[in-house]
Amino acid sequence: MTALVYLHNVVKRYVRGRQTMEVLHQLDLEVPAGQFLALMGPSGSGKTTLLNLISGLDRPTSGEVTVAGERIDQLSSSRLAKWRARHVGFVFQFYNLMPMLSAERNIELPLLLTSLPGAQRKRNVAAALELVGLATHAKHKPAELSGGQQQRVAIARALIADPTLLVCDEPTGDLDRASASDILDLLQRLNREQGKTIVMVTHDQKAADYASRILHVDKGQLVAASMQSAV
Amino acid sequence: MKYFRLVWTGLWRKKVRTIFTLLSIIVAFVLFGMLQGIDTAFKQMVDQGRLNVLTVMNPAGLPLPLAYLPQIEAVHGVTGATYRSLFIGDYQSLNNIVIVLPVGANYLALNSNLFSVPPGELAAFLRTRTGALITPALALRLHWKAGDHVPIHALNAMKKDGSPDWTFDIVGTFDMPGYPSRDESLLLMNYPYYDTARATDAGTVQMYQVDIADAAQAAAISNAIDNLFANSPNRTRTETEKASAQGQLAQIGDLDFFVEAIVGAAFATLLLLTGSTLMQSYRERIHEFAVMKTLGFTDAGVAALVLSESGVLGVGAAALGLLAAHLLLPAVGRLAAGQIPGLHLPWIVFAIGIGIAVLLALASALPAAWRVRQLSIIDALAVR
Ligand SMILES: Nc1ncnc2c1ncn2[C@@H]1O[C@H](COP(=O)(O)OP(=O)(O)O)[C@@H](O)[C@H]1O
Ligand SMILES: [Mg+2]
Numbered sequence: 223m224t225a226l227v228y229l230h231n232v233v234k235r236y237v238r239g240r241q242t243m244e245v246l247h248q249l250d251l252e253v254p255a256g257q258f259l260a261l262m263g264p265s266g267s268g269k270t271t272l273l274n275l276i277s278g279l280d281r282p283t284s285g286e287v288t289v290a291g292e293r294i295d296q297l298s299s300s301r302l303a304k305w306r307a308r309h310v311g312f313v314f315q316f317y318n319l320m321p322m323l324s325a326e327r328n329i330e331l332p333l334l335l336t337s338l339p340g341a342q343r344k345r346n347v348a349a350a351l352e353l354v355g356l357a358t359h360a361k362h363k364p365a366e367l368s369g370g371q372q373q374r375v376a377i378a379r380a381l382i383a384d385p386t387l388l389v390c391d392e393p394t395g396d397l398d399r400a401s402a403s404d405i406l407d408l409l410q411r412l413n414r415e416q417g418k419t420i421v422m423v424t425h426d427q428k429a430a431d432y433a434s435r436i437l438h439v440d441k442g443q444l445v446a447a448s449m450q451s452a453v
Numbered sequence: 454m455k456y457f458r459l460v461w462t463g464l465w466r467k468k469v470r471t472i473f474t475l476l477s478i479i480v481a482f483v484l485f486g487m488l489q490g491i492d493t494a495f496k497q498m499v500d501q502g503r504l505n506v507l508t509v510m511n512p513a514g515l516p517l518p519l520a521y522l523p524q525i526e527a528v529h530g531v532t533g534a535t536y537r538s539l540f541i542g543d544y545q546s547l548n549n550i551v552i553v554l555p556v557g558a559n560y561l562a563l564n565s566n567l568f569s570v571p572p573g574e575l576a577a578f579l580r581t582r583t584g585a586l587i588t589p590a591l592a593l594r595l596h597w598k599a600g601d602h603v604p605i606h607a608l609n610a611m612k613k614d615g616s617p618d619w620t621f622d623i624v625g626t627f628d629m630p631g632y633p634s635r636d637e638s639l640l641l642m643n644y645p646y647y648d649t650a651r652a653t654d655a656g657t658v659q660m661y662q663v664d665i666a667d668a669a670q671a672a673a674i675s676n677a678i679d680n681l682f683a684n685s686p687n688r689t690r691t692e693t694e695k696a697s698a699q700g701q702l703a704q705i706g707d708l709d710f711f712v713e714a715i716v717g718a719a720f721a722t723l724l725l726l727t728g729s730t731l732m733q734s735y736r737e738r739i740h741e742f743a744v745m746k747t748l749g750f751t752d753a754g755v756a757a758l759v760l761s762e763s764g765v766l767g768v769g770a771a772a773l774g775l776l777a778a779h780l781l782l783p784a785v786g787r788l789a790a791g792q793i794p795g796l797h798l799p800w801i802v803f804a805i806g807i808g809i810a811v812l813l814a815l816a817s818a819l820p821a822a823w824r825v826r827q828l829s830i831i832d833a834l835a836v837r
Binding site: 300303307314318320321323327335 | 455456458459462463466740741744745746747748749750751752753754830831834
């Protein structure tokens with residue numbers, strides 16, 4: 223098994239009160255290292271649920287989830303937290319930056335969980351800010367940045383600890399066209415130039431077109447779309 | 454330490470709220486420090502009260518005739534007796550309060566284990582009618598030295614000539630090693646000067662001090678003295694110096710209970726107040742804690758951040774409050790005009806205060822920390 227992400231027979235049910243809802247049925251998925259995968263599907267189809275399983279934010283009701291060589295469905299909560307810190311970078315629709323911290327302090331957050339000394343953290347943060355084109359905004363608080371800039375800070379934060387996998391949940395869902403294509407360009411560059419494996423949820427075909435592979439979540443299972451090459 | 458910035462920014466997220474919380478903690482610990490300081494000073498007075506020394510006073514609070522002295526001296530078991538009075542004055546302004554103790558000629562000799570006076574200065578005091586011995590603290594405070602001629606404006610001792618101004622010739626200093634009173638502004642004067650110059654109550658004393666050979670006989674000798682004057686207009690109450698100090702303490706009421714009740718109420722209020730404040734602060738940041746967990750902060754890690762915030766605030770504010778008490782206690786001592794010598798914040802009270810602050814901080818943050826620990830990332834992030 224060489225896939226970076228390997229899901230087999232994954233079932234996810236939510237129990238709410240007396241009602242049980244099965245969102246994912248016996249789902250299988252393999253994502254090889256270096257792939258830029260777009261997950262599409264209508265709202266409520268289970269895209270976020272699937273992404274949460276891949277990124278170790280949630281556990282399946284049954285089935286196997288192996289990512290970066292680890293059966294993450296079997297890890298304890300604290301082991302899972304450490305695993306996420308080591309392996310996964312997160313980008314959300316609403317950026318999820320810490321409002322009290324400046325851009326550079328937000329980006330530094332994941333590095334606090336490593337043993338890197340302060341000076342090295344500072345250098346890495348500066349490099350990440352440079353990479354996302356925000357070197358001049360290091361001291362800005364999130365509220366002082368545009369949506370597109372906030373999302374770039376979020377991407378820098380997601381990349382700072384050099385994760386094995388980048389997961390993005392509707393990363394352009396809250397952005398205007400121009401900002402959205404900036405972000406998608408950036409993700410594509412990260413995938414092509416640095417070989418980052420990316421799993422991106424989107425319901426926007428234009429966004430999905432930036433990916434190297436598109437899958438649709440349909441009735442709790444994955445349906446292959448065509449293999450695509452962007453642009 | 455790298456997490457300190459997170460703790461600090463979390464703390465100051467709502468500045469006004471944090472300042473109010475800070476102030477309420479400071480106030481509680483100022484109260485704690487001051488009351489404990491006063492309590493300690495009183496206990497020290499009782500501790501230092503001697504068992505082989507009796508005090509004789511008028512239970513009505515009035516003076517006693519000087520003529521009692523030979524009768525007291527004659528009581529079986531008494532090895533010596535002396536007397537003193539007390540008035541309060543100021544030098545130039547009310548900022549310079551001086552406590553004046555007119556003492557009998559043998560007062561220093563009888564208390565030689567309490568007072569240390571250079572023999573030459575003692576002799577000068579006894580032969581100079583207007584001579585005065587002062588504490589080194591007073592000498593330092595008002596820059597007085599032997600040979601100085603100083604006027605003291607009495608607040609409760611008029612002279613026959615209608616003036617409240619008493620003049621003294623400083624002849625030296627006396628110290629009271631190990632007694633907190635040594636830091637007070639005390640002045641000893643000769644009784645004859647006091648008694649002949651004063652306008653009222655001539656021929657009386659405020660209290661007698663009686664030395665006895667055997668502390669075990671204290672009760673019997675006290676009875677004997679009190680019986681001597683039982684039928685006179687000025688009855689006496691004789692008790693050991695220690696019992697007298699305890700009696701003075703008892704007049705204030707059950708100080709221990711008082712202190713514990715007030716401090717306990719203040720701390721309980723604090724616990725509820727900061728507890729609910731921290732809970733509110735937690736609710737406002739549910740989303741942020743979920744994000745931190747997403748990034749790989751463990752459940753215990755984020756809970757520790759919440760506890761640290763409370764700890765930094767609680768211990769910091771408590772230290773400020775105790776420091777304020779430390780600075781305020783000597784001022785209270787000055788207001789009490791020497792009646793509570795040795796008012797200060799003992800380091801043990803400081804240490805206990807900090808310990809209480811740590812416990813309060815942890816206890817009040819526990820509910821919030823527990824919620825943060827249990828917080829589900831999925832649920833918290835789903836709510837926007
Ligand atoms: N924590 C949860 N508890 C209960 N039901 C949930 C929870 N999260 C998602 N669901 C339900 O699961 C389905 C899929 O949700 P989601 O994965 O968020 O879809 P998508 O991201 O594709 O819009 C929805 O019907 C949603 O209501
Ligand atoms: Mg979704």
